[in-house]
Amino acid sequence: MAIADMLLPEFDMEMANTRKVLERVPEDKLDWRPHPKSFTMGEMASHLVNMASWMISTLTTDSLDVMPDGQQMRMSRFTSVPAMLEAFDDSVTKARTILAATGDEQFMQPWSLLGNGKTFFTMPRIAVLRSMVLNHLIHHRGQLEVYLRINDVPLPQIYGPTADEEMM
DSSP, X not given: OOHHHHHHHHHHHHHHHHHHHHHTOOGGGTTOOSSTTSXXXXXXXXXXXXXXXXXXXXXXXXXXESSGGGSOOOOOXXXXXXXXXXXXXXXXXHHHHHHHHOOHHHHTSEEEEEETTEEEEEEEHHHHIIIIIIIHHHHHHHHHHHHHHHTTOOOOOSSSOOSSSOOO
C-alpha cells in the first residue's frame, strides 16, 4: 500500500475533527486568553488554520525558514470564524490533492526546518508530516478545546462522545 493511501484516512478524519472545533469558536471571545503567556483564542484558532497549509509546503518545498532575514515569519491572523473556516477549507482541499498525488519516494526525501538560515532539524517528509504537522495540529486543537470548555462552549465529538454530545 502506498504511503499516501495510508495517510489519507487519518488526514481526512483529523481535518474534519479540527473543522468541528474551529466551528465552535465564539467570535466574541477571540481576544480571550487563559493566561498572559497563552495565545488568545483567536490566535490559537488562527494557528490551527495556518497549520493546515503546512502539509502543502512540506510536500512542495525542501525546507522552510521561519525566521528569514532574522525576522519571525508572520502567520495569518483571522478576525472572524467564517474567514478562518474558508481559509482552512481551502488549505485542506489543496493539501489533500497534493498528498494524494505524492509518491513514496517523495515522502522519504529530506525536509528541513530553518531559522535565519540555521537548520533546526532535517527529517524525511513523512516524519515531518506525522510529527510537525498532524501531531502538532492535534496538540493545539486540544488546547483550543480547553479554551472552549473554560468558556462553556459545548465540545464536539472527536474520537467519541463528550460531556456535551452523546455518541451519534
